[in-house]
Structures are given as C-alpha cells and as structure tokens.
Amino acid sequence: MTLPSPDRPLKIGTRGSPLAMAQAYETRDRLAAAFDLPQEAFEIVVIKVTGDLIQDRPLKEIGGKGLFTREIEQDLSAGKIDIAVHSMKDMPTEQPPGLLLDTYLPREDVRDAFVSPTYSAIAELPQGATVGTSSLRRRAQLLHRRPDLNVVEFRGNVQTRLRKLADGVAKATFLAAAGLNRLNMADVPATPIDPADMLPAIAQGAIGIERREGDAATARLLAAIHDTPTGQRLAAERAFLATLDGSCETPIAGLALLDGDTLTLRGEVLRPDGSEAIKGTRTGPIADGAHMGRDLAQELLSKAGPDFFDWH
Numbered sequence: 001m002t003l004p005s006p007d008r009p010l011k012i013g014t015r016g017s018p019l020a021m022a023q024a025y026e027t028r029d030r031l032a033a034a035f036d037l038p039q040e041a042f043e044i045v046v047i048k049v050t051g052d053l054i055q056d057r058p059l060k061e062i063g064g065k066g067l068f069t070r071e072i073e074q075d076l077s078a079g080k081i082d083i084a085v086h087s088m089k090d091m092p093t094e095q096p097p098g099l100l101l102d103t104y105l106p107r108e109d110v111r112d113a114f115v116s117p118t119y120s121a122i123a124e125l126p127q128g129a130t131v132g133t134s135s136l137r138r139r140a141q142l143l144h145r146r147p148d149l150n151v152v153e154f155r156g157n158v159q160t161r162l163r164k165l166a167d168g169v170a171k172a173t174f175l176a177a178a179g180l181n182r183l184n185m186a187d188v189p190a191t192p193i194d195p196a197d198m199l200p201a202i203a204q205g206a207i208g209i210e211r212r213e214g215d216a217a218t219a220r221l222l223a224a225i226h227d228t229p230t231g232q233r234l235a236a237e238r239a240f241l242a243t244l245d246g247s248c249e250t251p252i253a254g255l256a257l258l259d260g261d262t263l264t265l266r267g268e269v270l271r272p273d274g275s276e277a278i279k280g281t282r283t284g285p286i287a288d289g290a291h292m293g294r295d296l297a298q299e300l301l302s303k304a305g306p307d308f309f310d311w312h
C-alpha cells in the first residue's frame, strides 16, 4: 500500500479552534505511530466554518445542521483534503452522500465538568445565581434540577468562555472534561460531574475521522487507528439520537457503557425549560447496540408525546 510521505502528505482537514487543532494533532500522531511515519508525512489544513465566523448570535438563530462541518465536508468531497477530524458530539447522524464517518479514536472522559472559580458543584450555587451555557441540553438538565437559576447564553470556544467567567458574566459554566483534558487545561477550576447527575451529550469525548467512500488507501490507514469499543458505544448512542431525530434544538442526552459482552445504554430527553425529564435504559449484547438505541428512543418518544419538544 502507498503510504503518505513528506512529498505526498496526507491532508488532514480541521477547524482552527485550539480544541479542533489538538484533535487533528492527535489523529496525525496516531497515524504516524501506527505506520512509523514522520510528522511531515501529514499536512494539517485549517478550514474556516460558518459556526466559528459568527460569534455574536445564539447558534439556534443561525440555525441549520452542519454549521461546524459543511465547509470541511465540501473540501473533503472535492479532494482538497483526504480526511476530516471532528468532535463526534457535533456530528449529524447522517453524512453527505459519498462520505463515511466510521473511524473513532479511543474515547476521552465522557463527563461534563462544572467550571467555576467560586463553587465546586451545582448544589453550592446560591439561589438565583447566573450560569452560562449555550447548550440546550445542559440548560435543560440544570433547570430541571435547579429551576431557580438564571441561565444565560455563553458562546465561543473554551478560552472565550473562561474569560467570560473571569469577567463575572456568570458564576459558573459547563465544559466537556474531554476538551479540558485534550487542551491540558488542568489549571481550570473544573469538577467532573457523575453521568448519573448530568448525562452527557451523545458521543461526548469521541473524535471521529471522516473519509471519502471509495478511497481505499485512506480506509486502510484509518483502520489501523480505529477504536472498536468506542465504535460500539457510538453505534448505540447515535442510533438513539437518529431515531429521536435530534436537532440542535432538542435537549437529548445519552451514554453507552460496555461491560464484557454487554452494553448498557442510558438515555434522556428533556423539555427545553427543564420542567420535565424522561429517562430510560436498555441492556443487551454489544452487537444489538443500534437496535437498543432505536428501541429506547421509541420508548422515550411515546412517553413524551407530540408536544414535548415545543417551546416557542
């Protein structure tokens, strides 16, 4: 098989945020190690995406799926890059025709972290305190537990949000522990939250690598760094999400865990204002993960009823 080389490097497409760059470097380093190649056999190509360019408006106003991926997928389809590295949490359950997203790196910490210079847990927040988050899921989960809190929109990358916290815009925020770990931000005042208290987003902490269908050489490269357990967990979680038809306007949480040959999937849907949360669990053989995901989603949908996600 022809391997990439400094003369003909494999082009790795990514967003330019520090977290996205860290994920691209991790992908490059794993590929280099797997095939004993120098770093120069890979080229990191930074691609500007709509979601990063518009910083001053809530994401749900800009709307549309693929706000963080469209331009990258266009460049992948056009052959300007060979692979694209993504946070799986941000990826729709279906990819554009001709693209495959079936390679996953070993999953990082799946938990949300409570971030505050003053408090170390949600329960410590004083009555009516202001918390910043742009995640509908975290907002709904927080209000479900603490309806008294004042949740404000908090956009931007990790660094931006930490600055807003330091400026006193809010008493606390939430960040994915995976993001903090990948950025080596051990100095951030963050406390990981048990998934039993705040169920994470589907695929949180997982990096996925997208390629062109029919690009056999790239498929062989990626097979060497794919993490099977992560793939099994995401198959269940993403089937759950796909059946719920989760758009970014729907608070959905879910997490699959493996124990021997058994997979346990927990899922949750919430009313956007946090007034109601519906949860469920499925356990079964790992190979049935996708089926369990669809089945659990059906159960939650029928419990929720048609008006559950309405909030306008």
Ligand SMILES: NCc1[nH]cc(CCC(=O)O)c1CC(=O)O
Pocket (backbone or CB within 6 Å): 087, 088, 089, 090, 174, 175, 176, 178, 179, 203, 204, 205, 206, 207
């Ligand atoms: N929606 C933004 C996003 N997409 C992935 C991560 C973190 C890393 C991960 O979950 O893999 C984040 C930031 C955050 O939620 O704090």
